[in-house]
Amino acid sequence: xxxxxxxxxxxxxxxxxxxxxxxxxxxxxxxxxxxxxxxxxxxxxxxxxxxxxxxxxxxxxxxxxxxxxxxxxxxxxxxxxxxxxxxxxxxxxxxxxxxxxxxxxxxxxxxxxxxxxxxxxxxxxxxxxxxxxxxxxxxxxxxxxxxxxxxxxxxxxxxxxxxxxxxxxxxxxxxxxxxxxxxxxxxxxxxxxxxxxxxxxxxxxxxxxxxxxxxxxxxxxxxxxxxxxxxxxxxxxxxxxxxxxxxxxxxxxxxxxxxxxxxxxxxxxxxxxxxxxxxxxxxxxxxxxxxxxxxxxxxxxxxxxxxxxxxxxxxxxxxxxxxxxxxxxxxxxxxxxxxxxxxxxxxxxxxxxxxxxxxxxxxxxxxxxxxxxxxxxxxxxxxxxx
Amino acid sequence: xxxxxxxxxxxxxxxxxxxxxxxxxxxxxxxxxxxxxxxxxxxxxxxxxxxxxxxxxxxxxxxxxxxxxxxxxxxxxxxxxxxxxxxxxxxxxxxxxxxxxxxxxxxxxxxxxxxxxxxxxxxxxxxxxxxxxxxxxxxxxxxxxxxxxxxxxxxxxxxxxxxxxxxxxxxxxxxxxxxxxxxxxxxxxxxxxxxxxxxxxxxxxxxxxxxxxxxxxxxxxxxxxxxxxxxxxxxxxxxxxxxxxxxx
Numbered sequence: 143x144x145x146x147x148x149x150x151x152x153x154x155x156x157x158x159x160x161x162x163x164x165x166x167x168x169x170x171x172x173x174x175x176x177x178x179x180x181x182x183x184x185x186x187x188x189x190x191x192x193x194x195x196x197x198x199x200x201x202x203x204x205x206x207x208x209x210x211x212x213x214x215x216x217x218x219x220x221x222x223x224x225x226x227x228x229x230x231x232x233x234x235x236x237x238x239x240x241x242x243x244x245x246x247x248x249x250x251x252x253x254x255x256x257x258x259x260x261x262x263x264x265x266x267x268x269x270x271x272x273x274x275x276x277x278x279x280x281x282x283x284x285x286x287x288x289x290x291x292x293x294x295x296x297x298x299x300x301x302x303x304x305x306x307x308x309x310x311x312x313x314x315x316x317x318x319x320x321x322x323x324x325x326x327x328x329x330x331x332x333x334x335x336x337x338x339x340x341x342x343x344x345x346x347x348x349x350x351x352x353x354x355x356x357x358x359x360x361x362x363x364x365x366x367x368x369x370x371x372x373x374x375x376x377x378x379x380x381x382x383x384x385x386x387x388x389x390x391x392x393x394x395x396x397x398x399x400x401x402x403x404x405x406x407x408x409x410x411x412x413x414x415x416x417x418x419x420x421x422x423x424x425x426x427x428x429x430x431x432x433x434x435x436x437x438x439x440x441x442x443x444x445x446x447x448x449x450x451x452x453x454x455x456x457x458x459x460x461x462x463x464x465x466x467x468x469x470x471x472x473x474x475x476x477x478x479x480x481x482x483x484x485x486x487x488x489x490x491x492x493x494x495x496x497x498x499x500x501x502x503x504x505x506x507x508x509x510x511x512x513x514x515x516x517x518x519x520x521x522x523x524x525x526x527x528x
Numbered sequence: 529x530x531x532x533x534x535x536x537x538x539x540x541x542x543x544x545x546x547x548x549x550x551x552x553x554x555x556x557x558x559x560x561x562x563x564x565x566x567x568x569x570x571x572x573x574x575x576x577x578x579x580x581x582x583x584x585x586x587x588x589x590x591x592x593x594x595x596x597x598x599x600x601x602x603x604x605x606x607x608x609x610x611x612x613x614x615x616x617x618x619x620x621x622x623x624x625x626x627x628x629x630x631x632x633x634x635x636x637x638x639x640x641x642x643x644x645x646x647x648x649x650x651x652x653x654x655x656x657x658x659x660x661x662x663x664x665x666x667x668x669x670x671x672x673x674x675x676x677x678x679x680x681x682x683x684x685x686x687x688x689x690x691x692x693x694x695x696x697x698x699x700x701x702x703x704x705x706x707x708x709x710x711x712x713x714x715x716x717x718x719x720x721x722x723x724x725x726x727x728x729x730x731x732x733x734x735x736x737x738x739x740x741x742x743x744x745x746x747x748x749x750x751x752x753x754x755x756x757x758x759x760x761x762x763x764x765x766x767x768x769x770x771x772x773x774x775x776x
Binding site for chain 1: 610614620626631633634638639641642646647648649650651652653657660662664665666667669671672673674681683684688693708712715716
């Protein structure tokens with residue numbers, strides 16, 4: 143496989159509006175989930191919202207979050223906002239931005255029969271990959287992945303395929319999603335949201351907190367990065383995906399789908415299990431996800447595995463989660479530490495594996511980020527340092 | 529890429545025979561209101577009764593066409609499960625269910641909305657059902673693009689096969705037409721007032737190896753067009769997409 147370089151990363155979420163701010167929150171164990179401010183609700187589920195984030199009313203919040211992360215990633219990659227003339231593509235994941243779920247617009251349509259055009263226009267301009275391709279003058283492939291919670295990780299996997307098969311030299315990839323009343327009610331109805339700050343992998347975990355954000359990676363072939371004289375210190379070295387074929391909303395309890403996805407990613411990266419220095423797990427803090435995922439990780443890597451979920455800092459950012467967590471994985475390899483799995487206090491004997499409870503040093507070249515999706519898809523992304 | 533199987537459902541019916549007849553006769557009748565809607569009778573099948581009884585109309589179109597394609601290809605549930613990947617392309621997703629869930633939020637208290645409607649309003653519910661019913665354990669993706677979802681997906685299928693991510697790719701396109709979306713599309717300047725709107729689903733089983741079927745027909749996707757001209761068209765569409773006024 144042609145090496146695929148991470149030449150730029152940008153992130154925004156409740157933990158910070160840049161990768162630097164987020165690392166600072168991780169280091170000091172800061173988190174502040176609270177009631178949503180972007181809509182009114184009688185429900186009592188705290189969320190991880192990006193506060194003091196303003197954007198043009200002419201674009202979706204999800205798209206604005208993606209643009210914010212894109213600006214940081216482009217700066218880091220030494221790229222301008224115009225990729226015309228390059229063999230570039232865009233592949234991004236989302237969930238909320240793919241749906242026309244503007245509640246105020248729909249209420250007005252129902253009550254008055256009047257269909258205001260602006261929200262429709264915003265929706266049709268909001269397909270993430272298409273919108274970024276237009277903004278960046280990208281003339282290569284543009285694809286939006288709507289694979290629920292693994293969308294961001296799957297988008298990275300598609301970008302990896304485009305680059306390693308020489309379809310593109312540069313791909314903008316990642317994911318974005320916003321706090322929205324529709325999934326807020328929907329996840330509440332599914333009884334998987336918690337009324338308290340989430341506790342991934344803890345014995346007494348009782349559900350997830352929704353979050354929002356965007357993670358954007360600029361990936362390019364090593365040849366392209368060398369031609370542009372970019373610093374090369376981080377690679378996406380493997381991606382695997384596999385379906386559970388089990389249930390619409392619940393993960394396969396034995397985690398065999400996740401195990402298969404990890405196996406494919408490991409084979410592509412040509413690594414052994416001992417080469418993985420830590421795992422940034424999906425870890426939503428739901429009973430089912432953490433049990434299936436934790437058991438699979440124990441079975442595959444053994445009890446000495448260092449692993450964590452960062453959702454205690456970010457909430458579950460849905461289509462952005464896989465991308466944000468791949469970025470956090472790369473940053474941890476670069477800086478040599480992983481954060482505490484905030485919220486974890488007590489081992490769940492039913493899982494039999496405890497995440498890191500404090501900031502922990504890591505040394506080594508490769509780490510794994512896992513994603514499990516509503517709908518039964520599992521994704522694994524491997525990041526390798528120089 | 530070789531086509532090993534095809535499944536299709538549209539306003540003329542379910543299956544290749546119905547479509548061959550329609551194409552041969554040149555008759556593709558509308559189903560009322562100047563639309564090409566899939567008939568309810570074509571969305572009934574015993575296989576849906578147990579595992580997919582709550583599946584939405586969008587999901588049913590995808591499930592039935594997808595399973596028909598697998599059957600046409602002779603791929604059975606005892607095929608090595610990770611050998612089959614699944615890609616579903618859609619422009620608008622299951623929007624009828626999204627609007628139904630919005631109805632729930634408006635009609636009831638927030639805590640009383642239907643979890644079933646919510647779980648079926650996500651774009652990848654159809655892929656979930658299809659992988660469950662067919663036993664597909666390979667990579668499974670749902671992708672969206674307002675203009676070229678299927679073409680982009682087809683390209684991806686080609687890379688999956690070249691990368692040996694799977695031996696077969698079940699790839700399909702599905703979109704539904706609900707009343708609200710019909711109004712929206714009529715409102716948009718890009719859809720002519722007299723244009724017949726429709727819905728349906730078509731799936732292909734693709735592989736790099738030729739089909740062993742001995743009927744003298746070569747089913748092959750030889751090339752997928754370059755993207756650059758498409759992007760120009762999309763840009764033009766986006767530039768023109770400012771909507772003028774509103775409708776009652």
